[in-house]
Each structure stands twice: as C-alpha cells, then as structure tokens.
Amino acid sequence: MRGKFITFEGGEGSGKSTQASLLAGRLRTLGISVILTREPGGSPGAEMVRHVLLAGAAKPLGAEAEAILFAAARADHLEKTIRPALERGAWVVCDRFADSTRVYQGAVGKVDDTVIRALERVTVGDTRPDLTIMLDLPAELGLSRAAGRREGAAADRFEGEELAFHAALRDAYRVIAAAEPERCVVIEAEPPPHRISDEVWTVVCARLGAAQVETEPPAAPPAPAGASEPARDVVAVP
Numbered sequence: 001m002r003g004k005f006i007t008f009e010g011g012e013g014s015g016k017s018t019q020a021s022l023l024a025g026r027l028r029t030l031g032i033s034v035i036l037t038r039e040p041g042g043s044p045g046a047e048m049v050r051h052v053l054l055a056g057a058a059k060p061l062g063a064e065a066e067a068i069l070f071a072a073a074r075a076d077h078l079e080k081t082i083r084p085a086l087e088r089g090a091w092v093v094c095d096r097f098a099d100s101t102r103v104y105q106g107a108v109g110k111v112d113d114t115v116i117r118a119l120e121r122v123t124v125g126d127t128r129p130d131l132t133i134m135l136d137l138p139a140e141l142g143l144s145r146a147a148g149r150r151e152g153a154a155a156d157r158f159e160g161e162e163l164a165f166h167a168a169l170r171d172a173y174r175v176i177a178a179a180e181p182e183r184c185v186v187i188e189a190e191p192p193p194h195r196i197s198d199e200v201w202t203v204v205c206a207r208l209g210a211a212q213v214e215t216e217p218p219a220a221p222p223a224p225a226g227a228s229e230p231a232r233d234v235v236a237v238p
C-alpha cells in the first residue's frame with residue numbers, strides 16, 4: 001500500500017523542522033517506516049540547488065527564475081526520494097513543499113499564477129500531499145525566533161526580506177488553507193513545541209488514521225540487490 005505524504009508549511013521561525021521531526025519519531029514508534037526530508041533539498045541534486053537559492057545567487061535573475069529553480073530541485077527530490085519511498089509503503093514527512101513556491105514566489109514574489117501552476121503540474125503531478133500542516137505565527141515573532149536560532153549568523157535569502165514580506169507570506173498561507181480544507185490544517189505555532197506536537201498528532205490520527213496502522217505489520221522495504229543491510233529510512237541532509 002502507498003505510504004502517506006505529509007508536508008509542513010509556515011513562515012520563518014514557525015517551528016516546522018522541530019514538528020516534522022517530532023511527528024516522524026511518533027510515527028516510527030508505531031512501526032511505520034518514515035522518511036524525514038525537506039525542501040529545497042532532500043536529494044543530492046536538490047541539495048546543490050538549495051545552496052544556490054539560499055545563498056541568494058539566483059536573486060538577481062528574478063522571482064520567476066527562482067521559482068523555476070525551486071521546481072527543478074523539487075522534481076529531483078520527488079523522483080529520487082519521495083516517490084520511491086511512498087511506493088514501497090513508507091510515509092514521507094517533508095519540511096516545506098509546493099505551497100512554499102505558491103506563497104514565496106507566487107503570492108509574495110508576484111510570479112504569475114499560471115507559471116506557478118504549470119511548474120507544479122510538471123513537477124508534482126499526482127504526488128500531492130495527503131495532509132499539509134500549516135504552522136501559523138505572527139511574522140514579528142517568527143522572525144525574532146529565526147534570528148535567535150541563527151545566533152548572529154547572517155540571514156539567508158528569504159529571512160533577510162522585510163517584515164511586510166513575512167506578513168504577506170502568512171496571509172498567503174491562510175488563503176491556501178481556506179481554499180483546500182480537505183488537505184490543509186492550520187495550527188497555531190505560539191504554544192510550546194510539545195503542545196503543538198500533540199495537536200499535530202491529533203490531526204494526523206484523525207485525518208490519516210496513523211494509530212490504526214499499529215495493528216498492521218509495517219511494509220518491509222525491498223532490499224537492494226546484493227545488499228544485506230535493511231534499507232535506510234532517513235534521508236541524510238547536510
């Protein structure tokens with residue numbers, strides 16, 4: 001049976017990475033095979049594109065070119081990591097996915113919606129998330145959390161944008177959530193991480209029946225030819 005595909009979305013400092021990792025851990029305790037991954041990145045090719053994008057090297061080319069690069073990274077991530085995992089029955093928990101392009105490059109970066117939709121059609125196709133958790137936080141709070149996390153290091157390409165940019169991101173996520181309530185759930189990201197994690201878990205169980213999976217034997221990943229070790233279920237991202 002195909003695994004489930006769960007994505008986390010939200011602005012800077014909303015705690016997506018922490019929550020994605022906590023969810024992956026909880027799913028594993030049920031015996032579910034889980035891939036924890038992120039965008040941009042999650043496959044060797046996509047990680048190379050990540051460095052170009054987050055260093056700001058593509059910024060002079062404009063938001064449309066950046067959208068195309070994010071899409072190129074996503075295509076590789078889907079082909080090399082996400083689809084093979086889902087096909088062998090693993091669950092995929094991904095920190096950011098196509099909604100980030102819709103919001104950062106589309107709604108806020110002003111790339112035409114037809115371009116964003118076309119890129120999504122050719123990259124994502126039918127591999128849409130079964131569930132998207134959107135962590136919602138006032139932009140000021142998210143930015144100050146992100147700055148604290150950096151401990152004095154320079155902001156990356158998007159963290160460095162001004163407050164209005166980040167407030168617009170938040171609005172754009174809410175518009176997507178309202179338009180696709182069957183896929184998206186908004187969770188307030190101000191409470192402490194363990195409380196958010198409990199809320200995420202309640203949503204995952206209600207929407208995807210994670211707790212039911214406990215009664216089914218986990219799907220064994222096929223061993224690669226000649227390999228004696230079990231296939232790894234964590235994508236190493238640098």
Ligand code: TYD
Nearest residue numbers: 012039040070096097100101104105158159
């Ligand atoms: P990252 O270091 O992964 O930070 P975060 O914790 O915010 O996820 O940075 C990824 C950055 O790339 C983030 O600022 C959002 C941006 N981004 C886009 O602009 N478009 C996209 O499609 C994706 C996946 C990310």
